[in-house]
Amino acid sequence: MKLDIKLENFEGPLDLLLHLIRSNEMDIWDIQINRICEQYLAILDAMQSLNLDVAGEFLVMASTLLHIKSKLLLPQSEFEEGEEEEEDPRAELVRRLLEYQKYRVAALELDDRDLLGRDVYARKFTSPELADVEGEEYFEVSLFDLVEALQDVLARAPKEAVHEIGFESVSIAERINHILDRLCGHESLSFKELFADRPARIDVVATFLAMLELVRLRTIRLMQTDRCGEIWIFPTADGEEPVVGGLEDESLGYN
Amino acid sequence: MKALDTTELKSLVEALVFVSDVPVKVDKLAEMLEVDRGDIRSVLDELEQDYRERGIHLARVAGGVQFRTDARFADAVRSLQKSRPFRFSRAALECLAIIAYRQPVTRGDVEYLRGVDSGGVLKTLLDKRLIRILGKKDVAGRPLIYGTSCEFLEIFGLHSLEDLPTLKEFSELDLDLAEEATAPPAEDSSGAADEPSIH
């Protein structure tokens, strides 16, 4: 028996056992446990003498083999008559070996297929046709888009302003009127245009709330060029004059 | 969508399948184009035929269709893409085979069948999205149960799990395997030692 077997070439003890049984040309249903056990242990010894780690599974299998060997040494007559005949101590191992072999073959069959990325290739990228899909189309803005735009502006607003909230009186109605004034005579207005270069945070919040209110009143519509792009304010297209003036804070529920 | 004649429908389906980076399902095409599934199927059959002798083919994979290059051009495609071939380790293939045929399975099932610890391999297969967690088994300890993913079907070119070849039942040792086991493992024979691999 050659001992030039490398344990790492085997996927585990079952794989090694299959190899030993095959190379000894044994019948799987009549494994000569003595011989197999001897060879198996010799391989493990050789590995250990080379200071190579032998995985626990190999040692567990060694003890299984020894156990089977000892059971086979017991004379059958020790069993009382009438007792159900004891199963061949090798039976479970044989079942496991055949079962393992089944998946081992299935694994090779899988590997024989034309694998995507190894044998055959598909277009796993976004086609140039789709690159400009979102182009100039407008999408209805969701609340989340709005909140994101708000956050953008807040990020640019001076931080000190944060502490002033609550002390400054801000009129939502005033901001509404401001928006409508600015919108007058324009087809659209961008969200950013509503602010000075460095707006106070409180102004941003108020303007934002005003805008939401106008959306609720269906006075304006908000559109966006793309998901993260600029938000545009349009007057509603129903022909009616936007309600200008006369809005009181109280009527809107803001105080 | 206005009614399309068959030629037009075939061209349209061809364009849609071509442009998609994932396999396109018949149902999706039927729904999108407001056309009977039967009509979609018949133009797909025609397309499959049209491309049979070409450099690319219409493959039925992962419940849909996808254009794929002919396997004999793999080396050229790789050199164009400057990519290196990947390979699956035997451990990965064994785990995949067990999971594919026996799903849903637990790690314990896999390890019993293979006779070795398989936690690391399962983790890698999860990372590579070849398998997925189906949930937990309703037994003591509630172990995770695994199954194969859509990517598994895509990569292995299977239309569905039913496409897997029937498991061979053995009552004897497979002698083809005997030859292979005495030689170094098959997957190392390709030469390139530094090939990326999936263990």
Add this chain to the structure above:
Amino acid sequence: MKALDTTELKSLVEALVFVSDVPVKVDKLAEMLEVDRGDIRSVLDELEQDYRERGIHLARVAGGVQFRTDARFADAVRSLQKSRPFRFSRAALECLAIIAYRQPVTRGDVEYLRGVDSGGVLKTLLDKRLIRILGKKDVAGRPLIYGTSCEFLEIFGLHSLEDLPTLKEFSELDLDLAEEATAPPAEDSSGAADEPSIH
């Protein structure tokens, strides 16, 4: 490369142009395949002819050739794109994981854990209905609190949140991987263009 007959060369060129995400130049094909430029040009002419009446065409663009869908299908192609399955970016996955495991969480919690702004990702996740707003936290600022949605469970094939693998179960798998990593070569398939990946 061995000599190719014209049919074979045409199929090969077809496969290479098909699989490329950028226009392929005649010179590059000629050099790669060690074939005269004239031969490449003539198979390209043939291919152009073959595809003239199809849903995709061989277009001459940017000094090279590329397959393009027929312009009359632009709308359909766009609507296919819109119905593409949601793909996770790394960031999206991280956020989703934090939310799934720590819910109910605020955006602040997510950002504290990730160390980067996560608003955009949360928005995307909300848009895709993978997470939902559970309400507002009863602390200063009344931040929104997030949790995962039914769609989240559906997409991940989970019956309930209890089916989420615990972190402990995962670290067990990781542990095995760490042990393995000391012996066999590192698992990596970075070169494989088509490896299963999360975009």
